[in-house]
Amino acid sequence: MKLTDHVTSIKGVGAKAAALLAKMQIETVGDLLMNLPMRYADLSMPKSIIEMEESDTGAVKARVVKPPRWIKRAGKMSIFSFEVSDMTEVMSITIFNMPYSFTKFKVGEEYVFEGRVRVFRNQVQMQNPNVYKPGDNGIIPYYHLTAGISQASMRKFIGNALDEAEWDVDDLSRGFMRKYGILPKEQEFFAIHRPADMSDAEAAKRSIILRELLLYAKITDLLSSGGVAEKISGGKKLVSEFIGKLPFTPTGAQKRAMEEIAADIAKTEPMNRLLQGDVGSGKTVVALFAMYAAAKAGKLSILMAPTQILCEQHYENAKKLLPEMGVYMLSGSSTKKERDLLREKLISGEVRILIGTHALLYGIMDGLKAAVIITDEQHRFGVAQRAALAGGGMDGVHTLIMSATPIPRTLALILYNKATVSILDELPKGRQKIKTHIVSQAKRADMYRFIKEHIAMGEQAYAVCPLIEDNPDINAKSAVSLMEDVVGLIPETELLHGLTPNKAEIMQRFKNGETKMLVSTTVVEVGVDVPNATIMVIENAERFGLAQLHQLRGRVGRGNKESFCFLVSGGKTAERLKIIRDSTDGFYIAEKDLEMRGSGDLIGQRQSGKDALCAADLIRDAELLQLATKMLEDGEFASDAAFIEKEAREKISSGEFGVVLN
Ligand code: ADP
Ligand code: MG
Numbered sequence: 167m168k169l170t171d172h173v174t175s176i177k178g179v180g181a182k183a184a185a186l187l188a189k190m191q192i193e194t195v196g197d198l199l200m201n202l203p204m205r206y207a208d209l210s211m212p213k214s215i216i217e218m219e220e221s222d223t224g225a226v227k228a229r230v231v232k233p234p235r236w237i238k239r240a241g242k243m244s245i246f247s248f249e250v251s252d253m254t255e256v257m258s259i260t261i262f263n264m265p266y267s268f269t270k271f272k273v274g275e276e277y278v279f280e281g282r283v284r285v286f287r288n289q290v291q292m293q294n295p296n297v298y299k300p301g302d303n304g305i306i307p308y309y310h311l312t313a314g315i316s317q318a319s320m321r322k323f324i325g326n327a328l329d330e331a332e333w334d335v336d337d338l339s340r341g342f343m344r345k346y347g348i349l350p351k352e353q354e355f356f357a358i359h360r361p362a363d364m365s366d367a368e369a370a371k372r373s374i375i376l377r378e379l380l381l382y383a384k385i386t387d388l389l390s391s392g393g394v395a396e397k398i399s400g401g402k403k404l405v406s407e408f409i410g411k412l413p414f415t416p417t418g419a420q421k422r423a424m425e426e427i428a429a430d431i432a433k434t435e436p437m438n439r440l441l442q443g444d445v446g447s448g449k450t451v452v453a454l455f456a457m458y459a460a461a462k463a464g465k466l467s468i469l470m471a472p473t474q475i476l477c478e479q480h481y482e483n484a485k486k487l488l489p490e491m492g493v494y495m496l497s498g499s500s501t502k503k504e505r506d507l508l509r510e511k512l513i514s515g516e517v518r519i520l521i522g523t524h525a526l527l528y529g530i531m532d533g534l535k536a537a538v539i540i541t542d543e544q545h546r547f548g549v550a551q552r553a554a555l556a557g558g559g560m561d562g563v564h565t566l567i568m569s570a571t572p573i574p575r576t577l578a579l580i581l582y583n584k585a586t587v588s589i590l591d592e593l594p595k596g597r598q599k600i601k602t603h604i605v606s607q608a609k610r611a612d613m614y615r616f617i618k619e620h621i622a623m624g625e626q627a628y629a630v631c632p633l634i635e636d637n638p639d640i641n642a643k644s645a646v647s648l649m650e651d652v653v654g655l656i657p658e659t660e661l662l663h664g665l666t667p668n669k670a671e672i673m674q675r676f677k678n679g680e681t682k683m684l685v686s687t688t689v690v691e692v693g694v695d696v697p698n699a700t701i702m703v704i705e706n707a708e709r710f711g712l713a714q715l716h717q718l719r720g721r722v723g724r725g726n727k728e729s730f731c732f733l734v735s736g737g738k739t740a741e742r743l744k745i746i747r748d749s750t751d752g753f754y755i756a757e758k759d760l761e762m763r764g765s766g767d768l769i770g771q772r773q774s775g776k777d778a779l780c781a782a783d784l785i786r787d788a789e790l791l792q793l794a795t796k797m798l799e800d801g802e803f804a805s806d807a808a809f810i811e812k813e814a815r816e817k818i819s820s821g822e823f824g825v826v827l828n
Pocket of ligand 2: 449450542
């Protein structure tokens with residue numbers, strides 16, 4: 167059985183299972199093997215109850231000492247609990263919604279319980295632990311699943327695939343692999359899916375990640391701009407001219423960034439610049455300067471935004487600021503007719519400033535060339551996508567990447583292939599510090615009354631939820647249910663989420679101030695700018711990442727009124743929320759985020775075997791990425807580098823390469 171064979175050639179995988187796996191984008195044996203464990207249960211070294219501390223995870227081998235008793239049994243809801251002991255201490259086990267296992271746990275029987283521990287009033291507890299027979303030992307992998315496939319069947323499928331697969335001979339040389347700790351493919355996959363111990367799994371994980379990053383580094387290198395770009399002259403004079411059009415005085419940092427860009431684009435060497443600035447630092451006008459400069463020189467520039475809402479916002483701004491300079495827009499909701507018309511205008515040269523979403527990637531630029539390409543919030547796009555935007559290759563294109571993710575400069579150099587960095591380290595004048603509070607569920611009603619009062623004074627508010635609709639498996643507030651709760655109290659509320667039609671109209675009404683409150687999902691996360699909005703509520707804030715919380719909070723505090731951010735938290739106040747409450751410094755928060763990610767999951771969240779980066783996380787694995795770039799320059803192994811380049815070129819031409827930096 168080859169790695170490229172269809173999954174149905176694996177013993178035990180029939181047409182039905184194959185259809186379910188296809189939903190996870192798993193089609194071949196190789197795809198299945200790239201469904202890497204998201205974590206392991208390590209039963210090889212059970213811990214004693216007495217050594218378990220709050221939030222520890224681990225396995226405990228213990229006997230049932232008090233039989234199960236019902237705590238709740240009503241309709242679909244059931245809870246029972248029992249006590250176990252390993253002679254060091256007693257631990258209570260609570261099982262939710264599995265009534266059929268009530269009779270399974272008998273006093274005197276021994277099991278291994280694996281999961282996360284809570285310590286409540288000095289009592290060690292586990293909720294819904296994984297339960298194994300005492301004879302089970304070793305390391306048990308846990309996989310991403312899809313409805314209809316259980317952990318047990320996923321383990322069986324992958325186990326059978328491992329046993330039956332024929333492994334290709336590695337194309338990398340033994341010497342290269344040994345020097346940098348890359349394992350042969352076969353060993354890699356056995357160790358990741360069936361590790362003998364945790365260090366085995368770690369070594370395999372490092373190896374898989376390093377292979378991905380070698381390819382990533384090469385692809386980034388191949389796709390980045392080389393060649394000869396068109397000179398766009400004007401320099402400082404052009405900057406002053408542009409500043410004269412602005413309705414405000416730019417910050418010193420904005421002016422500096424514009425001048426740096428002006429100097430870059432005046433050369434024939436393509437600009438490769440990263441514009442970093444915390445939320446609200448005013449990156450957009452800096453980008454518009456580059457577009458203005460290009461348009462004045464009669465050249466085309468493109469700005470790609472990650473969402474429709476943001477695209478329209480940029481378009482409105484550009485049209486207002488630069489009337490009669492050939493400003494056009496293309497988004498997912500543009501009709502075929504509009505698209506065809508735009509294509510004609512692109513060909514005739516009438517379009518100077520083009521703003522769009524992902525819709526720009528599908529052929530509108532075929533055979534055409536932009537002089538300047540700007541991507542907003544770059545972490546949403548991949549290198550290959552930028553190349554599509556350029557109409558094929560990045561040769562001779564000036565690029566500007568804007569990012570609100572404040573990553574350290576050294577890391578930025580690697581991630582963005584030696585880009586020079588401009589930093590907006592100054593917020594526009596008159597910005598208010600945002601007052602951030604952590605709000606318990608018990609105080610939610612008070613909070614919404616507070617919001618109502620502020621709305622009565624003419625202000626506006628956002629409320630962001632982690633879910634669109636209620637989900638029985640996820641205990642979190644959904645936007646749909648919050649909308650029902652809130653609309654009685656604040657009638658001028660609208661709902662906005664990924665599936666809402668007419669997102670732009672809803673956003674427009676919010677901008678105009680017709681709508682006072684917007685209940686939404688994270689669609690408002692990136693870039694949305696409504697200065698009159700002063701309150702941001704984040705429901706189940708514990709479910710969001712630090713960087714995301716910081717981004718969300720950045721939607722308020724944009725005008726000159728006092729602004730608030732309320733982090734509504736389900737359970738005990740997490741340390742993470744305190745970090746957000748106590749700091750508004752994006753760099754500090756990003757560093758904390760990095761620390762926490764580093765210790766967190768074993769393997770990245772990305773599930774698709776089709777992405778070039780499946781196991782790697784560019785931020786978490788920054789050091790390995792740095793190593794990968796060095797490896798490609800290792801003179802001793804030029805033939806390995808050449809092989810990786812060949813593979814990278816194949817990936818690029820197959821067009822299947824997509825990278826998302828999150
Ligand atoms: P971000 O860096 O988060 O993308 P934006 O470019 O969206 O920030 O700018 C945030 C808001 O601040 C916008 O309303 C913009 O018009 C405004 N703004 C930008 N620069 C200045 C400035 N120097 N003075 C006052 N307001 C500014
Ligand atoms: Mg922005």
